[in-house]
Amino acid sequence: MFHVYCAIAYLFIVARVIAPLPIRLHWKLLAAAALLPGALYQFWSRVFFGNMYAPELPFPVVALLGWTFGSFVLLLVFTIVGEILEVLYRLAARRWSHPPRGTARRVASVVLAFALGAMASSRQRACPKSTAWTWPSRTCRQSSKGSGWCS
Numbered sequence: 001m002f003h004v005y006c007a008i009a010y011l012f013i014v015a016r017v018i019a020p021l022p023i024r025l026h027w028k029l030l031a032a033a034a035l036l037p038g039a040l041y042q043f044w045s046r047v048f049f050g051n052m053y054a055p056e057l058p059f060p061v062v063a064l065l066g067w068t069f070g071s072f073v074l075l076l077v078f079t080i081v082g083e084i085l086e087v088l089y090r091l092a093a094r095r096w097s098h099p100p101r102g103t104a105r106r107v108a109s110v111v112l113a114f115a116l117g118a119m120a121s122s123r124q125r126a127c128p129k130s131t132a133w134t135w136p137s138r139t140c141r142q143s144s145k146g147s148g149w150c151s
Helices: 002-018 025-039 041-049 059-093 102-126
Strands: none
Touching (some): 002 102, 025 059, 041 059
């Protein structure tokens, strides 16, 4: 069901961010196609690997898909906030024409979302190493002595 919500969010972003941009149609289609793998990352992972939590992909591919999905989520949040602000602007100005710099706001939200997604994705390798530790206990069973849980 999660991939259905992501598909609806993808269509919302295509309709509200990519379609209004003043560029040629083939560039709009290319941008929408480039956003699709990141938006439906969990769907593709589930289709090809049977599980959306543990894909059997090399780290650079997972990092790239994580970057695109994180940027997609940020772009969705920025778009929703931008739409709410646009409605508030129209209500405050009491006119229903387009607010100034609508294209600039859309382009800025795309650039900001992908820049923040890249910054977050670059921190993936900075996680600390996990260490094994044992439970000191006097009541360990004899069968657990060699497992590393009893000291």
